[in-house]
Amino acid sequence: MIGILYFSSTGNSLYIAQKIQDQMGGQIKYIPNYNGNGSEFEKIILVTPIYSYGMPTFVYDIIPRLNKATELIIIQNYGGMVGGADYYIYQYAKENELNIKAVYTIKMPENFTLTFTVPKFYVNRTLKNADKRINNVINSIVSGYYKIPKKCKTKRDTYLKNKSNWHLIGEDFSTTQDCIKCGKCVSICPVNNISLQNEKIVFSNKCVACLGCYHRCPLKAIIYKGKNKKDRYINSNVIESNIGRDL
Numbered sequence: 001m002i003g004i005l006y007f008s009s010t011g012n013s014l015y016i017a018q019k020i021q022d023q024m025g026g027q028i029k030y031i032p033n034y035n036g037n038g039s040e041f042e043k044i045i046l047v048t049p050i051y052s053y054g055m056p057t058f059v060y061d062i063i064p065r066l067n068k069a070t071e072l073i074i075i076q077n078y079g080g081m082v083g084g085a086d087y088y089i090y091q092y093a094k095e096n097e098l099n100i101k102a103v104y105t106i107k108m109p110e111n112f113t114l115t116f117t118v119p120k121f122y123v124n125r126t127l128k129n130a131d132k133r134i135n136n137v138i139n140s141i142v143s144g145y146y147k148i149p150k151k152c153k154t155k156r157d158t159y160l161k162n163k164s165n166w167h168l169i170g171e172d173f174s175t176t177q178d179c180i181k182c183g184k185c186v187s188i189c190p191v192n193n194i195s196l197q198n199e200k201i202v203f204s205n206k207c208v209a210c211l212g213c214y215h216r217c218p219l220k221a222i223i224y225k226g227k228n229k230k231d232r233y234i235n236s237n238v239i240e241s242n243i244g245r246d247l
């Protein structure tokens with residue numbers, strides 16, 4: 001049985017995970033809720049977004065505890081620039097003596113869109129192009145044609161520095177009067193950084209910058225630095241309520 005471990009805040013990684021499951025079978029597990037080490041699987045395919053030329057905190061943290069004998073394949077998806085994330089995760093897995101076989105990258109729509117807007121036509125074109133790439137990656141895995149990433153120029157320090165500042169993003173979130181206190185953001189935050197206190201949504205200091213709350217609030221009531229931009233992103237090919245679930 002293949003274990004498809006994923007993290008996703010806006011559905012791109014979930015979409016890739018589901019495509020893999022459709023073609024290869026296996027169980028999909030949401031990393032923040034997964035306490036295992038992958039030893040129950042014959043192969044682990046880990047699907048993750050790229051964050052700051054690296055990985056979300058959850059993905060970074062799960063690597064050292066994965067079973068050393070189980071074959072590991074990593075699929076990273078990104079909005080614009082890989083910046084060596086593929087090479088560094090390969091190295092990081094090697095440093096942790098994991099049985100890493102390959103790292104693939106797939107361009108998907110950008111979701112770090114706090115300060116700019118991606119035109120709809122470009123999002124749709126990216127999603128269309130991604131399908132071809134996803135199928136190619138799955139064919140490579142099935143046929144055992146593994147891709148080992150090449151050394152890159154970007155320093156790993158860039159990622160580690162940015163990662164150490166992610167908690168600051170939570171300080172710049174607030175809610176507008178459109179908030180209906182439905183509690184959705186409270187329940188989807190992967191680090192319990194959001195709470196409802198005295199009828200107000202409060203952001204604490206444990207944010208890991210996933211932007212799940214920002215994009216998935218049904219009223220677009222979470223805003224960044226006091227500016228209410230209209231655009232939010234959720235992958236239109238997934239059922240939104242499945243983001244964060246095991247499937």
Ligand SMILES: Cc1cc2nc3c(=O)[nH]c(=O)nc-3n(C[C@H](O)[C@H](O)[C@H](O)COP(=O)(O)O)c2cc1C
Binds near residue numbers: 014108109110
């Ligand atoms: C905190 C953060 C940092 C990001 N950093 C990068 C990056 O360095 N390079 C890039 O191309 N995309 C970056 N992105 C965009 C995501 O990798 C991309 O949109 C991904 O497909 C989102 O996957 P998801 O929908 O499964 O969460 C970043 C997104 C977030 C939230």
Ligand code: SF4
Binds near residue numbers: 184186
């Ligand atoms: S998801 Fe949006 S509407 Fe619901 S409580 Fe959070 S901010 Fe308010």
Ligand code: SF4
Binds near residue numbers: 207
């Ligand atoms: S507060 Fe929002 S952006 Fe920060 S970790 Fe929670 S859901 Fe993600």
